[in-house]
Amino acid sequence: MTESVHSEAQAPAKTDVFGFLARFAPLIFLIVLMTGFAIGEPRFLTPLNLFNILRQVSIYGLLAVGMTFVILTAGIDLSIGSLVAFAGLVAAAVSKGGVSNRFTVGAGQEAASYGWYLAALAAIGVGLAGGFLQGFAITRLKVPPFVVTLGGMSAFRGGALLFAAGGPISGFEPNFVWMGQGRVLGEVPVPVVIFVAFAVLAHVVLRYTRYGRQIYAVGGNPEAARLSGLNVRAVITSVYVIMGFFAGLGAFVLAARLNSAEAVAGTGYELTVIASVVIGGTSLFGGVGTIFGTVIGTILIGVLLNGLVLMNVSAYVQQIIIGIIIVLAVAFDTFAKSRRRVG
Amino acid sequence: MTESVHSEAQAPAKTDVFGFLARFAPLIFLIVLMTGFAIGEPRFLTPLNLFNILRQVSIYGLLAVGMTFVILTAGIDLSIGSLVAFAGLVAAAVSKGGVSNRFTVGAGQEAASYGWYLAALAAIGVGLAGGFLQGFAITRLKVPPFVVTLGGMSAFRGGALLFAAGGPISGFEPNFVWMGQGRVLGEVPVPVVIFVAFAVLAHVVLRYTRYGRQIYAVGGNPEAARLSGLNVRAVITSVYVIMGFFAGLGAFVLAARLNSAEAVAGTGYELTVIASVVIGGTSLFGGVGTIFGTVIGTILIGVLLNGLVLMNVSAYVQQIIIGIIIVLAVAFDTFAKSRRRVG
Amino acid sequence: MKPLLRMSLISKRFPGVQALDDASLEVLPGEIHALLGENGAGKSTLIKILSGAQQPDSGTIEFGGQSVTFVSPHDAQRRGIVTIYQEFTLTPNMTIAENVFIGREPGLGVFVDWRKMASETRAITKRLGLELQPMSIVRGLSVAEQQMVEIARALSMKSRLIVMDEPTSALSSAEVEKLFRIIRELKAHGLSIIFVTHRLEEVMQICDRYTVLRDGRLVGSGAIANTTIDGIIRLMVGRQVNALFAHREKTPAGDVVLAVEGLNRRGNAQDQNASVLADVGFEVHRGEILGVAGLVGAGRTEMARVVFGADPFDSGRVFVDGRQVRIRSPQDAIRHGIGLVPEDRKQQALFLALAVRVNLSMASHQRIMRWGVFMDETAERAMVEEFRKRLNIRMASPEQLIASLSGGNQQKVTLARWLALRPKVLIVDEPTRGIDIVAKVEVHNLLFEMARSGIAVVAISSELPEVLAISDRIIAMREGRISGEIKGENATEEVLLSMMTLSAKAA
Amino acid sequence: EKHLTVLFALPDLAFPFFVHMADQAKDEANKIGDIDLIVADGQRSSPKETADVEAGITKGVSGIMISPNDVDALAAGIQEAVDAKIPVVTIDRRVNKVPGILGHVGADNVKGGEAQGQLIEKLFPDGATVMNLQGQSGASPAIDRNKGLHNVLDQAKDKYKFIFEDTAGFDRSKGLAMTESALAGMPKPPDVIVAANDDMALGALEALKARNLLGKVKLIGFDALPEALGQIKAGNMTATIEQLPGGQVRGALQVLVAFLREGKKPDQQVTLLTPIAITSENLDKAERLNEVK
């Protein structure tokens, strides 16, 4: 696309202002935004509200962590919203004790109900399968990720609608629901714990493992990676599988949180999630980005949505502001990075 | 993204099967699809139905023509659906005689009503302005097109909603409506005429003008284009302006066709339109593609939607089939091209 | 002696070209083997097949006495065949250390040990005599430095055979010397090396045996000791070629066309405060060829880019025909009659997916337009035809994709792009990089013809014999400064080398 | 008995409300007998639904039932059908502009919104603080339902205060997130939360549950989905609005078949069913109570 300049956050930490800016641009932007909201509405900074924000972003966050892997290879996944819907329905059906009695209403205390972990496994299984299928189409049919996952977006949504036959599935057993609505250590919502745990895991994988380096290498220059002996196809397929894993996990947490799963769930998530990842400094051209950035990007969007609602900004104006802020956040990051190094 | 191989359709016409296939892959795919539908439902091939399909795709088609310019520079525009809604509302308000009486009910014979051409100009003006703003952000703020137009998507939709706070605007003067519902030469719908005329114009621009050359050059290798003395920024900005023009024109035709404009119009168009362009053989990586391919791609999607409804395929299964066919169409094109030339 | 490698009757067809046609290659243990041939002869294709990057249509490979098939580069590497490809295979946004150890990172289990990776990288770069930080990002390195990183990577691998596809094309003589020293060391350890180059002096200097390909076929092989440069050229082109470097009668230089004064530019990848260009100034006259010599990273490319408006600068003045001009973009430069043939053909000059015709006319659309908007394709074809004849460009048709031309012919098209514009000044950066000996002579002749027609030519080259052969006057650069100037007829390699390596004051 | 092919064009089959309509239509068609029912999904887009109608015309269907995505935007498509001499019955939303429509059976969304408002008036005769979760911005049911609610409550602006109003896009998770955010920002919870569909209300329900406000804050939905009915039965939700979609569809199909088989025009061209608020007291009035298990 255009000649924007991006670069790895792993450059040696020097004491130059622009280097610092470049490294922490999204964080700085987030802090400025939060300060603004805190001044406009003091309730914004209450622990209750901050935990609300974190809980609200945790599902987007899980998806964004998976999407970071995909975008690092210069790929994209537009299908996740649909996949979340599909996987959530399957988890819900499992929790209700199978496909046949999925529409029974009630708290799911039926004898046939399966445990939450089986529901979670089912959701993740669906996610993995969906991701693998797409990764396969991308690497074997050589169709660009944008197109494959656009197709997947339509196909998985159709599958979800078919599965749900129009009705939401709701009312799960309490343990399942706890995964979405419970709290640990007094205040901390369970989805936040799940999000943080997997974000840390993903960070370690990307930063400290061979596999992580391979992802950066494939994203940075796929032909070079191939000639260096990396199995580029396997790496590319794997990131869609990972994305599928996170879609399944996210679907499970979402269903638990809503105590319900429906075929229209997740509509439009793909764009919000991609925006989070990019705001966090990951380059759409691949090879550059961190999980830390993605977490910041996700929180930034959550703060924006929450803050604007709290400040009672009209819904329409909210959309305008969000659009502008997304662009400004990335512009700020790009600017900081371009100043760090002469291109 | 991945190492798929694409190439210019301007290569010399040789008499090799794969060269032919590569050049006409989308067309061949379309013909196969149409044959299938014609066998399944003989009414598919009636002139009435074929004109219906053409009319249905003409608005997507106009947008896809604009999108071809954008994608040729390796850009993307996600904002067009929102921009169509906004521009359509403005055209509608103008036709109703201004913002203040935009919600008056009736066929628009009020004294203050302005002519259809003013409405068209207004819609196009909005489109141009929106496109220019985004092109500016892309080239000057150096934010990737995906992000800028994602922001635009949100912001323009917010603007449209704000403008249409009271609901859809409808009931235009007959001349306006004729642009969307009328027919010429007996049978040919006016939107089809508009679509074909602008597609031909765009073809000429891309194929025979210096500006068209510059677009292919900038898309093929922006750095080389810059070092050859091309004004890369101007070219990139211009394609978003052109996209804006087509969004405005499309919005006008859509409003005329429905005799109504609403803030939720155009939702999801961006993905359908991008799919059309890519199915038509234009590479998302820039530099490769033709208007001819885009027209075929657009018709292919229209045929698919129409044929599946005609064959009485369940709505949910339709979505699954559409998803799969999009992937297969592009896979076929990629395959044909890869056989012609190995990268 | 039993050969280490025997490739027999290898064929490979690409649509439209038979790249290899029953080609064969034998490499003995512990030898340095030159693989030679014109552009497009099939050298790189043979190498890619050997390294598993491409699959042959037919033919067999024996390595170490065993018959082998490599379906991926990984297979070949496992057997100890390490390849430095002609096209760079670095990942720009990663560190040098990561690039060196890509896919083989040291560490425990699945984890990478960054510290160890950095120290091992440092050890190898030291051995190559490089002053590079293992943790700096590759994208900021110059072409030559990147080439050295590629070499470092190859050295870090366990290998029995190292294949080097044109490793020296981006290097200047000092780096070439360092590389040769290492190659000799490797040979002493019993490794075999396949060495591809278009600089035949290098072949004479270091290789033991040679194999020559022409049009994908094996046309000869033997010991270097039993042949001469002329003999090799004869094999390569299939006929007698007389002059290695063309000579020309010197014409008196005209007025000053381009003058540059006090050009400064700061900051590079490693150090914000380092000067890329410091107080650079020079003049070029009408009809003159000004050679620019320098070591890798001396700032020659940067100087050219700044003068052409491709990169910004901090201070300095540029004069064209005696009048000061503001150049802030390539468009400005072109308007003032300055052209640049960049150093990296693929990245900076070619539109690979477009036809030769379109590539050639890219900078001179004004000349072939009708009614201010339309391209006059008839005039355009005539223009292509004119240059095809004048520059002896070998192509099937103007509509052929430029990607399918040989390197030399691609370079001629790039030169033609600028000639079509009739510039006053043409800066050519490494104009013969990677092109074969015959094409090189043709390019030199072309530069002479340009000078004769009154163009002021600034020729940057890392190959000292080339600089000496073509220049009327030579300036040397070192660490972003002009470190010396000398008349062409007075210059020798030794003098130039000392100007390139001593500091400006001392010179 | 004549064999009939009937097109049923719906605005969005991703929403349970319309899926229920489709199911009811299939059931009624089976009951009447010898009818092929083609169900088309407009996917929330007026041009797409127009294309569905056009495809029906091409196919030569005997009659069309349609629930228009937007009454103005679908007028052109319906006009084409009327011009092709295909009888059209509209459902749910009435298209005034096209003469020659055989009949209309519907329950007005504005009326439904008004029913929500009237219920609030009844529950809080002395006034109340209201939190309003609106439907998808710009979508006509969202606009109409909101309009109805305001029609009623704005008459006593000093008594009924909208302390929070925002769109949650007809979406359950947005309903939940929005309610959480809003509650966090309020010194005191509202008296009543009113939502433009049951999905958002059910999302709000989870938020109320988390803050132990279930039953303390009145919660009013719209659409009378089985799940909402179940929650009303359980006392967690206050009310929902029943538009009798099944009744509409069955009535419309009967009108169409009567005309096609017996040439009988309906007695009245427009049949309006009045939307009713379903609370725990009149649960038996809900169409889908039998689906609550």
Ligand SMILES: Nc1ncnc2c1ncn2[C@@H]1O[C@H](COP(=O)(O)OP(=O)(O)OP(=O)(O)O)[C@@H](O)[C@H]1O
């Ligand atoms: N991927 C490819 N697709 C099509 N043709 C190719 C491809 N790779 C090489 N060729 C063609 O095969 C022939 C041999 O090319 P190759 O790169 O092996 O030559 P070479 O001897 O390495 O030349 P040079 O000295 O310029 O590097 C050329 O005609 C080239 O254009």
Ligand SMILES: Nc1ncnc2c1ncn2[C@@H]1O[C@H](COP(=O)(O)OP(=O)(O)OP(=O)(O)O)[C@@H](O)[C@H]1O
């Ligand atoms: N794009 C870039 N970004 C940052 N630094 C650069 C860039 N290009 C070159 N440099 C640095 O600028 C200095 C001068 O490099 P330049 O390429 O001008 O030298 P050169 O004499 O042409 O050598 P070479 O033979 O390597 O091209 C080097 O130290 C190099 O690392």
Ligand SMILES: [Mg+2]
């Ligand atoms: Mg080669």
Ligand SMILES: [Mg+2]
């Ligand atoms: Mg250089």
